[in-house]
Amino acid sequence: MEEINKIRVGITQGDINGIGYEVIIKTLADSRVNEFCVPIVYGSSKAAAYHRKALNIENFNLNVINTPSEANTKRSNIINCGDENIKVELAKSTEEAGMAAFLALERATADLRDGLIDVLVTAPINKKNIQSDKFHFPGHTEYLQDKFATNGEKGLTMLVSDVLRVAVVTGHVPVRQISSYINVDSIVSKLKDLNTSLKQDFAIQRPRIAVLGLNPHAGNNGVLGDEEEEIIIPAMKKATELGITCFGPYPADGFFGAGSFKNFDAVLAMYHDQGQTPFKCIAMESGVNYTANLPIIRTSPAHGTAYDKVGIGNASEESFRNALYLACDIFNCRKQYVELSKNKLKKQEVEISGQVE
Numbered sequence: 422m423e424e425i426n427k428i429r430v431g432i433t434q435g436d437i438n439g440i441g442y443e444v445i446i447k448t449l450a451d452s453r454v455n456e457f458c459v460p461i462v463y464g465s466s467k468a469a470a471y472h473r474k475a476l477n478i479e480n481f482n483l484n485v486i487n488t489p490s491e492a493n494t495k496r497s498n499i500i501n502c503g504d505e506n507i508k509v510e511l512a513k514s515t516e517e518a519g520m521a522a523f524l525a526l527e528r529a530t531a532d533l534r535d536g537l538i539d540v541l542v543t544a545p546i547n548k549k550n551i552q553s554d555k556f557h558f559p560g561h562t563e564y565l566q567d568k569f570a571t572n573g574e575k576g577l578t579m580l581v582s583d584v585l586r587v588a589v590v591t592g593h594v595p596v597r598q599i600s601s602y603i604n605v606d607s608i609v610s611k612l613k614d615l616n617t618s619l620k621q622d623f624a625i626q627r628p629r630i631a632v633l634g635l636n637p638h639a640g641n642n643g644v645l646g647d648e649e650e651e652i653i654i655p656a657m658k659k660a661t662e663l664g665i666t667c668f669g670p671y672p673a674d675g676f677f678g679a680g681s682f683k684n685f686d687a688v689l690a691m692y693h694d695q696g697q698t699p700f701k702c703i704a705m706e707s708g709v710n711y712t713a714n715l716p717i718i719r720t721s722p723a724h725g726t727a728y729d730k731v732g733i734g735n736a737s738e739e740s741f742r743n744a745l746y747l748a749c750d751i752f753n754c755r756k757q758y759v760e761l762s763k764n765k766l767k768k769q770e771v772e773i774s775g776q777v778e
Contacts, residue, residue, distance in 0.1 A: 434464025435544030439726025
């Protein structure tokens, strides 16, 4: 029974010329991982062996399988995707590496959709070399949204650490276009999604959310911009009417500089760098990127391919390890949330039945 209950974690290799395999191998080399989950890497056993040898890591091998059903529940496994003769060229962005990253992602998402794995952890991709007629997205979030959104859901990018959770209203959007995406509906929508995620994914019953302003000093009462007065504050009032507990808007610099984020369960930033820059200054090594508001669970390390660290052997696996842990934690939280919701519904039905009688 214990083996059956282990969480099946699909792991995509990402860019084979980056630090993906280094952080994957370092994480999975710790046998304690196998006590609570079944890791299944989607990638190339040849590329994995190349990196393992380069890292001089002995006494660790990946069990080669064809499907998740063949996985050894006491070991880490790998499914070969694409050309097994793939060429590894450390710290180089190549078309071959981009295609290898896509093929691994494509196979893993297919197995996730079919219920053969429970959660997905993605190693970093190179957002340029992965582009093709089959992958034309700014990143993982948009790709997964296209694959799994069933009712028009929008994936919510959330950065998570032990001390800070940050979500953004606008993600991969050019700076000159940010203001055109900031409106009452978009902010309310993100607040609703963030609030729901904090409840079902992090088991926080009454989330407290801080909202950042768009302009310097949060507009300074309209002197430095009017989006706060005309858009953000009305959106927060509307969210409050929906039962969401939110505060702000706060000037981003002072908010993070004074450590005010510690007083909240999450922060909603207006745009990518406004939220991600302070987060990575605070928790770059340990932070996790989580795609919330989708029916599937996907996490990734908060860093990129880090070509400058490839082949040196000193890339930290902490962020990737935390991504694996968080995916499993969210899986368990969602199960618990569903059970609690069912019990609550049954209680309400009994109470209504009693009133009728």
